[in-house]
Amino acid sequence: MGTNPAFRRLLVVVKQTAYEEYSQLRARGQAPKALRWKRLESRYKTHQQCVNDLMDILRRHDLPFSCVNRVELDRQHLSDVDLVIAVGGDGTVLSAAHFLDHGTIPILGVNSDPSSEEEKIVKTKKGDERRSHGALCACTSINMKGKLPRILHGGGTLSERTRIQCIVKSTFSETRLVPVLNDLLIANPSPAAVSRFRMGWSNPVVHGEVGGGIGGGLGLGGSSISDPNNSQRSNSNNSHYGTVTRVGGKLYDIQNSLNVWSSGMWVSTATGASAAMAAAGGKPMDVSSTDLQYLIREHMIENAPNKEEVQCLNNGILEQGDHYLHLRWNSQFGTIFVDGSHLTHKLELGDEVFINGNAPPLALFTSD
Numbered sequence: 001m002g003t004n005p006a007f008r009r010l011l012v013v014v015k016q017t018a019y020e021e022y023s024q025l026r027a028r029g030q031a032p033k034a035l036r037w038k039r040l041e042s043r044y045k046t047h048q049q050c051v052n053d054l055m056d057i058l059r060r061h062d063l064p065f066s067c068v069n070r071v072e073l074d075r076q077h078l079s080d081v082d083l084v085i086a087v088g089g090d091g092t093v094l095s096a097a098h099f100l101d102h103g104t105i106p107i108l109g110v111n112s113d114p115s116s117e118e119e120k121i122v123k124t125k126k127g128d129e130r131r132s133h134g135a136l137c138a139c140t141s142i143n144m145k146g147k148l149p150r151i152l153h154g155g156g157t158l159s160e161r162t163r164i165q166c167i168v169k170s171t172f173s174e175t176r177l178v179p180v181l182n183d184l185l186i187a188n189p190s191p192a193a194v195s196r197f198r199m200g201w202s203n204p205v206v207h208g209e210v211g212g213g214i215g216g217g218l219g220l221g222g223s224s225i226s227d228p229n230n231s232q233r234s235n236s237n238n239s240h241y242g243t244v245t246r247v248g249g250k251l252y253d254i255q256n257s258l259n260v261w262s263s264g265m266w267v268s269t270a271t272g273a274s275a276a277m278a279a280a281g282g283k284p285m286d287v288s289s290t291d292l293q294y295l296i297r298e299h300m301i302e303n304a305p306n307k308e309e310v311q312c313l314n315n316g317i318l319e320q321g322d323h324y325l326h327l328r329w330n331s332q333f334g335t336i337f338v339d340g341s342h343l344t345h346k347l348e349l350g351d352e353v354f355i356n357g358n359a360p361p362l363a364l365f366t367s368d
Contacts, residue, residue, distance in 0.1 A: 005063050083108065093364075109138055136364065165355070168336070168352070177345055183277060186327065247354050291319050
C-alpha cells in the first residue's frame, strides 16, 4: 500500500432504500398495507451503518469526498471527481455508471447489505430476497475495512467492461442513450402485447456500394454476427432488405432482415450475460469479452416455412466493429428498458434502433 492516496476527490453515491421510499408513501397515506416494516427498517439500518463506516474510512485517510443520494445524482456532481463509490448494490452501480459517459472515471461498488454465508446455503426461500447479489461490487460492508484502504492507495483490480451503445432514430431526431453496462430489454410496454419489429444487420456503405458483397448468409451480416450454426447456414439465401439508412452522419446498408413477432428482445454485454440474459436462456460469456449477445423472447415462428433456419437466429453474438444490430419498430408503442426498469426510452411505430458495443468502456473495480 502506498503512503499517498491514489485519488484526489471522491463522490459517494448512496442508494435510497425501500424503507425510505415507502416511508414517504406512508406519510401521504399511500403505502401498501402488506409491507413488513420491521424487515425494511432492519435493512435500512444495516445499509446506513455501512454508509457511516465508509465515510469514517475516507476521513481517516484524509480523502475529500462528497455524498449524494442515487436519485439526486447529476453530472454536475462529477466535477473534479476521480473515483465514484456506489454504496448499495448492483443497481446503484448501474445507475451511477450511466453518468460516466466517457469511461474516464472509475467506479467502485460496495454491497451494503450482503447475504450471510448461512443464507447462501439455505435452499428454500427463507432469505430476504431484497438483498443485492453484488456481482458488480468490489467489496461488501463485511470486508470493506480491509479492502477499501488498499484500493484507495492504488491497489485492487480495475477491469474494463464493454458497454452497449444504443441510438434511436425517430422521424426528426436521433437520440443516443446512456452507455449500458448490463442489458437492454426492447419490448412492448404491455407484457401481454406482441412486440413487432424488423431485425437486420447494418454495414457501412463503402464506395457507394449497397447490398451484394457486404453481407454473408441469412442473418449473419458479414463477420459481425456469429453463432454455432454459422457454417451450416453459409450457403443459405443471401437476400437482403435493401434499405439504406443514415445514423451518426454515415450511410448504412441494412441486410438480411427478418420480421419478428415476439415478446421483445434482450441485448446484453458480457457483464450482463449472467443476469437476465442467463435466466432467459442465453449463452454464458467471459466478462472480458467485447462482444454483445442478443436473444429474441418467445419468438412466434409456428407458420414460418423455414422454421428451423429462423429459429437459429433467436440467439446470437454481435461482434464489435463499425456495424449495428438494427431494429425497425413496427408496433404502435414500445419501450427500451436500460439496465433494469428505472431508466426507459419510449419507441413509436417507425423508429429505428441501432445497437453495437462501441460505447466507451467502464473502468470498474472488481473483487479479487
